Amino acid sequence: xxxxxxxxxxxxxxxxxxxxxxELQDGFYVNLGIGIPTxxxxxxxxxMTVTLQSENGMLGIGPFPFEGEEDADLINAGKQTISExxxxxxxxxxxxxxxxxxxxIDLTVLGAMEISETGDIAxxxxxxxxxxxxxxxxxxxxxxxxxxxxxxxxxKDGSPxxxxxxxxxxxxxxxxxxxxxxxxxxxxxxxNSPFRLIEMAxxxxxxxxxxxxxxxxxx
Amino acid sequence: MSKKLYPNxxxxxxxxxxNDILIASGGFGLCGLxxxxxxAVRESGVTGLTFVSNNAGIxxxxxxxxxxxxxxxxxxxxxxGENKEFERQYLxxxxxxxxxxxxxxxxxxxxxxxxxxxxxxxxxxxxxVAEGKEVKNFxxxxxxxxxxxxxxxxxxxxxxADETGNVVFRKTARNFNVPAATCGKxxxxxxxxxxxxxxxxxxxxxxxxxxxxxxxxxxxxxxKIEFRTTRSREAA
Numbered sequence: 001x002x003x004x005x006x007x008x009x010x011x012x013x014x015x016x017x018x019x020x021x022x023e024l025q026d027g028f029y030v031n032l033g034i035g036i037p038t039x040x041x042x043x044x045x046x047x048m049t050v051t052l053q054s055e056n057g058m059l060g061i062g063p064f065p066f067e068g069e070e071d072a073d074l075i076n077a078g079k080q081t082i083s084e085x086x087x088x089x090x091x092x093x094x095x096x097x098x099x100x101x102x103x104x105i106d107l108t109v110l111g112a113m114e115i116s117e118t119g120d121i122a123x124x125x126x127x128x129x130x131x132x133x134x135x136x137x138x139x140x141x142x143x144x145x146x147x148x149x150x151x152x153x154x155x156k157d158g159s160p161x162x163x164x165x166x167x168x169x170x171x172x173x174x175x176x177x178x179x180x181x182x183x184x185x186x187x188x189x190x191x192n193s194p195f196r197l198i199e200m201a202x203x204x205x206x207x208x209x210x211x212x213x214x215x216x217x218x219x
Numbered sequence: 220m221s222k223k224l225y226p227n228x229x230x231x232x233x234x235x236x237x238n239d240i241l242i243a244s245g246g247f248g249l250c251g252l253x254x255x256x257x258x259a260v261r262e263s264g265v266t267g268l269t270f271v272s273n274n275a276g277i278x279x280x281x282x283x284x285x286x287x288x289x290x291x292x293x294x295x296x297x298x299x300g301e302n303k304e305f306e307r308q309y310l311x312x313x314x315x316x317x318x319x320x321x322x323x324x325x326x327x328x329x330x331x332x333x334x335x336x337x338x339x340x341x342x343x344x345x346x347x348v349a350e351g352k353e354v355k356n357f358x359x360x361x362x363x364x365x366x367x368x369x370x371x372x373x374x375x376x377x378x379x380a381d382e383t384g385n386v387v388f389r390k391t392a393r394n395f396n397v398p399a400a401t402c403g404k405x406x407x408x409x410x411x412x413x414x415x416x417x418x419x420x421x422x423x424x425x426x427x428x429x430x431x432x433x434x435x436x437x438x439x440x441x442x443k444i445e446f447r448t449t450r451s452r453e454a455a
Contacts, residue, residue: 054391055321055322056247056248056250056391056394057247057391057393057394058390058391063450064448064449064450065449065450066449066450066451066452067449067450067451067452068449069449070444070447070448070449071390072249072250072392072442072443072444073250073251073378073389073390073391073392073442074390074391075247075248075250075391075444075445075446076391077247078446079247079248079249079250079445079446080446080447080448081444081446081447081448081449082448084390090388090390090391090393091393092325092388092393092394092395092396092397092398092425093247093273093321093322093324093325093394093395093397093398094325094326094328094329094397094398096322096325097321097322097323097325097326098322098326100322101322101326101340101341101342120345130306130309130310131316131318132298132299132300133296133297133298133299133300133318134297134298134318134320134321134348135297135298135320135321136297136320136321136322137320138320138322138323138342138343138346138348139320139321139322139323139342142340142341142342142343142344143322143341143342169346169347170345170346170347171346172344172345172346173344173345173346174345
C-alpha cells in the first residue's frame with residue numbers, strides 16, 4: 001500500500017478495522033459508524049459474542065440478506081438492507097438513544113475529519129460546504145462508554161488530522177479514547193490524560209509519525 | 220365500526236391542516252414513512268409548514284415531495300443528505316433548517332408528549348448545538364437544556380392497528396413513529412391492516428390507542444428501499 005504522502009507502508013482500511021476489532025470483548029454491545037467502522041463487524045474474533053446496535057432501532061444486526069430476501073422494513077442506520085438474528089430486538093428511536101445516552105453501549109467506532117490532542121472530535125460539518133447534519137454522532141460520542149476513532153492519518157492534501165485543536169465545528173468535546181489511523185494507534189486511559197503512541201503499522205517509524213502529527217502525544 | 224377509522228388520508232386530515240403549523244412525522248429514511256398522509260398534505264396545498272422529522276425524505280419521496288411544491292418553511296432534523304431539492308432550497312435561503320442531534324430529537328419529541336417541557340443532556344455540550352442554551356453542571360458533568368416538542372399534528376406509519384387504535388410496528392419501521400405519535404396534539408396513523416379488537420396481544424402493543432385519534436388503511440404499499448445490499452447464497 002502506498003499512502004498519499006509517499007510512505008510505502010501502513011495499514012489498509014481493512015487492517016485498521018481489524019485493529020479496532022481487537023478492542024472488542026465478549027458480551028459487548030457495540031455501535032459501528034458508516035465507512036471503515038462498518039468493516040469492524042467482519043473481524044469479530046471466533047467464539048466471541050458481540051451485539052451490534054443500529055441507532056434506527058435494533059440490537060443484533062445480522063448480515064446483508066440473501067438476494068430476494070431484502071425487507072424494506074429492515075435497514076441499518078446507513079439505510080442499507082440487513083437481516084435479523086435469533087437474539088435481535090427492535091425498539092423506537094427514543095429508546096435507541098436512551099441506551100446510547102445512558103451509557104449502556106460499551107463501544108462505538110466512528111470516522112473523523114479531525115481529532116484534537118485533548119480528545120475533541122470533528123466529523124459532521126465543514127463551514128461553507130453543504131451541511132447534511134450530525135445524525136446520531138453527537139449522541140454516540142456523548143454517551144457511549146468507549147469511543148474509538150478510525151481515520152486516515154493525514155487528509156487528502158497531506159495535512160495532519162490529529163492536531164492540537166480542531167479547526168472544524170466539534171461533534172464532541174474531550175470524548176475520544178483511542179485513535180486508529182493507517183499509520184499508528186494512540187490511546188489514553190482516561191479523559192484527563194494525554195494520548196500515548198501505543199502501536200505503529202509495520203515499517204512505520206516514530207519519526208514518520210512525528211512528521212505527520214501536530215497533536216502533542218507521549219511516545 | 221371503529222370511530223377512529225377514516226376512509227382515506229384526505230378525510231382523516233380534514234380540519235387538521237392549516238398554514239404554518241408544526242407537523243411531527245415518523246420514519247427513518249424511507250423506512251416507516253407515512254407516505255399516504257404526506258401525499259394528502261401535499262394535495263391540500265397548505266404552506267409555511269414546519270416539519271420535525273429525522274430526515275427530509277429524498278427527491279420525490281416523503282417530505283421531499285412537499286419541498287418540491289414549496290410547502291415547507293422549516294425542517295427540524297438530524298440528517299438531510301441524499302436530497303438535491305433540499306440542498307438547492309437550503310443553499311438559496313428558501314428553507315430554514317434546525318439541525319438537532321438524532322437522540323436529542325427523539326427525546327425532545329418523547330418529552331413533549333410526556334408533558335416534559337425541557338430536559339438536560341450531555342449530547343452537544345461544547346459544540347454549536349449548545350449555543351444559546353442553558354448549561355448546568357450535575358455531578359461534575361456539564362449538560363445543556365433542550366426543549367420538549369409538542370406538534371400540532373403527528374403523522375405516523377404503522378403495521379397493524381386494532382379498531383381502538385392500539386398499534387404495532389414492524390422491525391426497524393418503528394423508529395421515530397412512536398415519539399412522533401406521542402408528541403402530536405392530534406395523531407393520525409396509517410396502517411397496513413386493521414384487525415379486530417382482541418387479536419393483538421395486549422402485552423405486545425407498541426403504541427397504546429390513547430395516543431391515536433384517527434387512522435386509515437394505506438395498503439397496498441410498494442415499500443421502497445434506498446440502498447439494496449445483499450449477499451450471494453454461494454458465499455454463505
